[in-house]
Amino acid sequence: FCVVPRIEDMGRMAERLAAIVPEARIAQAHGRLAPTELERVMTEFGDGRHDILLSTNIVESGLDMPAVNTLLIHRADMFGLGQLYQLRGRVGRGKQRGYAYLTWPPNHRLSGAAEKRLTVMQTLDSLGAGFTLASHDLDIRGAGNLLGDEQSGHIREVGIELYQQMLEDAVADLRADRGRRTAGERDWTPNISLGLPVLIPEDYVRDLPVRLGLYRRIGALASDAETEAMAAEMVDRFGRLPEEVENLLAVVTLKRACREAGVEKLEAGPKGMVLQFRGNAFSNPAGLIGWLGTRAGQIRLRPDHKLAIVREMDVAQRLRTAREVLANLNRIAQQAQAA
Incomplete structure (x- = not known):
């Protein structure tokens, strides 16, 4: 040929x-x-x-x-x-x-990505090379911008943990493991889009297996204490956290808050923010309506049952607003549980 x-x-x-x-x-x-x-x-x-x-x-x-x-x-x-x-x-x-x-x-003169591809091809000479290929390809080309505003096709805009979770979900569905569980018992992952880069830069952690391992660990963080410990470990091993890594840790923290509040989707951009509840239902609707009454003109419940904030927000304001709104939703949800 x-x-x-x-x-x-x-x-x-x-x-x-x-x-x-x-x-x-x-x-x-x-x-x-x-x-x-x-x-x-x-x-x-x-x-x-x-x-x-x-x-x-x-x-x-x-x-x-x-x-x-x-x-x-x-x-x-x-x-x-x-x-x-x-x-x-x-x-x-x-x-x-x-x-x-x-x-x-x-x-x-080869581009950086082209040189990487050709270098990787020299190493793929053993059984199991397909997985190695996929790992390198994800790092070079990306799995798609699952969280951001653009479909850029770069894992640098996303991080790998959401992709891995979606893959695990698909495998579980194929195995029919989930068919034995009710909808409320099924695992689910909030979809967060803030239009900011969330990644571990290659020039911060150069070794690919180490980067992938960090992505897996960050995706599995289960508490604020674990997140703080992870951040401290990375600072100790690799130096001061780049903005992209700080964003990644912030998004993982927001994911936990979304799960606790029952928020399935959170999208934010320069013009505002929209939150969608899982199943378009909230555990304490009366408390939610009361809280919205105190925020007239700031946040509203749309006819499609989504919360909307319409105002200009830079990246820092998006993160801050998301934290504040989710904290209030969690507080309101806990009131219903206490009752």
């Missing part, structure tokens, strides 16, 4: 291959070919009527050609880590040893 990142690269690469190996029979395959034509090309290559298949990354999955033992990737720096891993898996599937060559222009 000879794989290029773009269809427009194929003509030039075909000329280079023909010049280097003039006796080779070269076939071309890409996504713009008609399905019947693509099938014909692939069948002929599989039958040995062509020596080289020049293609885009459409060959990265679904192919099992044990006779193919060599892969040449042109401009490997333009491929994602998952794509490179899948492409590498196309060769060496038979008894012959496979060879994968990742190339890029000698004078081309």
Whole structure:
């Protein structure tokens, strides 16, 4: 296989291959070919009527050609880590040893992410490499901005704990473990979006396994005392906490407060804040209405049963307002429990 990142690269690469190996029979395959034509090309290559298949990354999955033992990737720096891993898996599937060559222009300066991807590819050579790949890919590319305002696709904006919780929930659902429990007994995770970066910066903790371990520990913090101890430990090990780490610890604390108050979703931005109760119900509705009466003009209950605060807020004000509102909701909820 000879794989290029773009269809427009194929003509030039075909000329280079023909010049280097003039006796080779070269076939071309890409996504713009008609399905019947693509099938014909692939069948002929599989039958040995062509020596080289020049293609885009459409060959990265679904192919099992044990006779193919060599892969040449042109401009490997333009491929994602998952794509490179899948492409590498196309060769060496038979008894012959496979060879994968990742190339890029000698004078081309690689971006930081591209250099990381290519470095990681050199280390993925053992059983269980798929999990290692996923861990590196999450750190380089991200799992999506699950908490913030933007869908940036960077774990740097999120932290990994919510992603892990969602994954655990999905696995539990597939195993039908939760089908035996009532809705009230099921675990749930509040969704918090404050539009601020929550992460452990790479330049603060450089070692990936250590960062992932810290994310797991932070996601499991169960009290303010544990959070304070975690912060003190990180200061002792790595130095003064960056703003992003302080935000991460603050969001984890807010999550606990949301669970205690029954707040399923908290969203805030420059223009205000919205809180949604789990199941659109609050444990002490009378107390809530009474408290809202003392905050007329500041916070209101919308017809869709969500609490809304409409005013301009910077990042610090969002955190402070969220803490204050959740503290009051917890106090009101505890009044109902005491009664």
